[in-house]
Amino acid sequence: MPDNKYRFPLFLAALALASSVFADDDPRHERHELMESVGEAAKPVGEMLKGEAEFDADTLLQSLNVWKDVGGQFGGLFPEGSETGMGTEAAPAIWEDRAGFEKALAKWQAAVDGAIEAGPDSLEAAKPVIGPVFEACKGCHDNYRIAEE
Numbered sequence: 001m002p003d004n005k006y007r008f009p010l011f012l013a014a015l016a017l018a019s020s021v022f023a024d025d026d027p028r029h030e031r032h033e034l035m036e037s038v039g040e041a042a043k044p045v046g047e048m049l050k051g052e053a054e055f056d057a058d059t060l061l062q063s064l065n066v067w068k069d070v071g072g073q074f075g076g077l078f079p080e081g082s083e084t085g086m087g088t089e090a091a092p093a094i095w096e097d098r099a100g101f102e103k104a105l106a107k108w109q110a111a112v113d114g115a116i117e118a119g120p121d122s123l124e125a126a127k128p129v130i131g132p133v134f135e136a137c138k139g140c141h142d143n144y145r146i147a148e149e
């Protein structure tokens with residue numbers, strides 16, 4: 001079986017990938033990682049909005065897709081028992097007012113969907129659809145994130 005020597009490394013790689021997903025599946029870790037990627041995706045968009053970078057529709061869409069992806073997963077990462085520990089910045093309000101948290105999340109998702117649908121092709125077109133996305137970030141952080149500054 002000559003092609004075994006090709007299959008085996010592939011199998012190992014798949015295994016490594018799977019275990020890196022499952023070994024560290026503590027929701028406190030996962031939501032931190034997800035929000036970090038959300039923050040990373042915000043950087044190029046912020047630079048465009050401030051005129052520090054050229055407007056680029058593809059970069060914007062990439063960030064929007066990261067946010068859409070995270071938006072779909074984020075709400076499931078706050079189970080009972082994950083309120084504290086591991087340096088979480090999740091505020092107790094998430095557990096005390098789950099409906100409000102879900103609403104803040106839904107608002108963000110709607111803003112992200114709206115921006116994707118609008119498909120802005122210029123900075124002027126992007127501003128009015130990205131504004132509500134960032135407002136929704138802040139809207140959730142104000143109530144549901146403990147800022148460490």
Ligand code: HEC
Binds near residue numbers: 035105106144145
């Ligand atoms: C529905 C609520 C919600 C929305 C919307 C939201 N965040 Fe967050 N964010 C959180 C919570 C909760 C944390 C703390 C996560 C934790 O530590 O478990 C957080 C943490 C962060 C962090 C710190 C990541 C880290 O190192 O832990 C960054 C950066 C961040 N958010 C950026 C953003 C940006 C940018 C947006 C919008 C594009 C956004 N967030 C939208 C709730 C939200």
